[in-house]
Amino acid sequence: MMQSREIKYSFTQHYLIAVVLLVILSSTTFYILTTALKSSETTAFVVNLSGKQRMLSQRIALYSQLYINAIDQKNNRRIVGIQTVLENAADEMRLENERLSSGEIYPEKKVALSNTLQKLYFEKNHLKDRVNAYTALVEELIRSKTRKEAEAISDKIIKSSNALLGDLNMAVLQYQIEGDTNISNVQTMVLVVWIITLFTLLLEIVFIFQPMAHKMATLFQKIVWHEHNLQEEIKIRTNSLTIANEKLAHLASHDPLTGLKNRLNMETELQELIDHQNIYKSSYAVVMLDIDWFKKINDTYGHDAGDFVLCELSKIFLDTVRPQDSVYRAGGEEFVIIFNRITKEQVIAKCEKIRQRIQEHHFDYNDLTFHITISIGIYHPETVLVNSVTEALKLADNALYEAKRAGRNNVVAIDN
CATH class of the missing domain: 1.20.1330 (f41 fragment of flagellin, N-terminal domain)
Incomplete structure (x- = not known):
């Protein structure tokens, strides 16, 4: 015991x-x-x-x-x-x-x-x-x-x-x-x-x-x-x-609101395309898109409506581009699309299709329905060759500025 x-x-x-x-x-x-x-x-x-x-x-x-x-x-x-x-x-x-x-x-x-x-x-x-x-x-x-x-x-x-x-x-x-x-x-x-x-x-x-x-x-x-x-x-x-x-x-x-790739991805992937084009002459295009009068949307309908527009646009962009293309949110209401293996005429036609689709799209938010337009600037190496991301984005931005100056809701490709 x-x-x-x-x-x-x-x-x-x-x-x-x-x-x-x-x-x-x-x-x-x-x-x-x-x-x-x-x-x-x-x-x-x-x-x-x-x-x-x-x-x-x-x-x-x-x-x-x-x-x-x-x-x-x-x-x-x-x-x-x-x-x-x-x-x-x-x-x-x-x-x-x-x-x-x-x-x-x-x-x-x-x-x-x-x-x-x-x-x-x-x-x-x-x-x-x-x-x-x-x-x-x-x-x-x-x-x-x-x-x-x-x-x-x-x-x-x-x-x-x-x-x-x-x-x-x-x-x-x-x-x-x-x-x-x-x-x-x-x-x-x-x-x-x-x-x-x-x-x-x-x-x-x-x-x-x-x-x-x-x-x-x-x-x-x-x-x-x-x-x-x-x-x-x-x-x-x-x-x-x-x-x-x-x-x-x-x-x-990635952008937390839209789920699109952000600028960090864009710069890396764009530089790869630029280098590839300079070596193998593989065409590409940089497209910069900006919502016309986006501030008026936020002021009129509220920032939640503005966020809804950004998300809706992201879906339209992803639905319109090809599998080999990439869509990025560069910041604010500005987006960038990089088209891979595309001619200048093809990218202009593609951007015109995007612009027209957005113009005709009904943005239904709560009990509201409204329309928006976008301005689009295009850079393509057929016009002028570049060696850096900064140059390519600057040329696309210049084209976007021309589209805005021409009255908005336009597609402009840089000429030189």
Whole structure:
């Protein structure tokens, strides 16, 4: 009887120890996986910020050239509009630069910069100061008094943009590398915890359960259950982490409202087409589309109606283009379609079909039905060859501007 009590006491004591160890290991695994999910969210957000800063630098470079064109055309209304775009882009770029260089990504959370990023922002590349200097050029451009002075500042912006873009790309890549490294470290830690769990279970079998043969069957079943439960939890959370990473990757490269690819995808894929055309003479076309009087839709029917129009247009574009073509939301009410392997005449006909279909489409929102039109600008390499995304987009934008100036609801292909 005494021996039975001693065995029972010893079994209970050792069993409690085993359970505590399993709880600690399970909690540790849960904490690691939760930390990994939060780290993934922060990494994706930081990559988005750095990617956005890169996009803003290109927008400033593009609109600085448009500003000179507007001065040449003596179009005061367009000058004021471009000034507003430049000011907003510069302010936003300064803000994102401060957030990224300080690590204060969220108001309540600060992310420590790695040594590589510290050197990139403050030491070797002085990225923070260069971004601030770059945005300061925007203020100088807007304050310029003469066309000659404005052109000189615009040239500085273009030259600075080319060098700055390389370092901004380095920052984006570094954030991605560090994010991948963090996730890899967490996965390693999960594996270590899992190995420790198995090792702990082995020790329990050898030193606790074997001396108590009459309790072995019952105890073994409990251990198997705990092990299976732990492995399932690890599997579930690993799958959840994989799904979360896939969603984050999708969010980073797609517009959250329409589901279309965003500008990051567009620049990469367009550069590939440009390079391919220069080597193999494979034709393509860049089409820029803008909704006419979109602000009036938001002001009249509300921003929800405006979002409905953007989503509806996205469906029409996707339904109209071919499988080898790609549709992007460049920002606001502006879309870009890249047509692959198409002649200039074919793309003009295709765009005219899109324009007419949208003109005839009934936008039924709640109890309202209204119509909209779009203006379309086309760049095709049959007219002039380009070597960069910036050149192609600028020519398409110039054509779009001509379509707007011609009274909107037009399709214009750049002539030279």
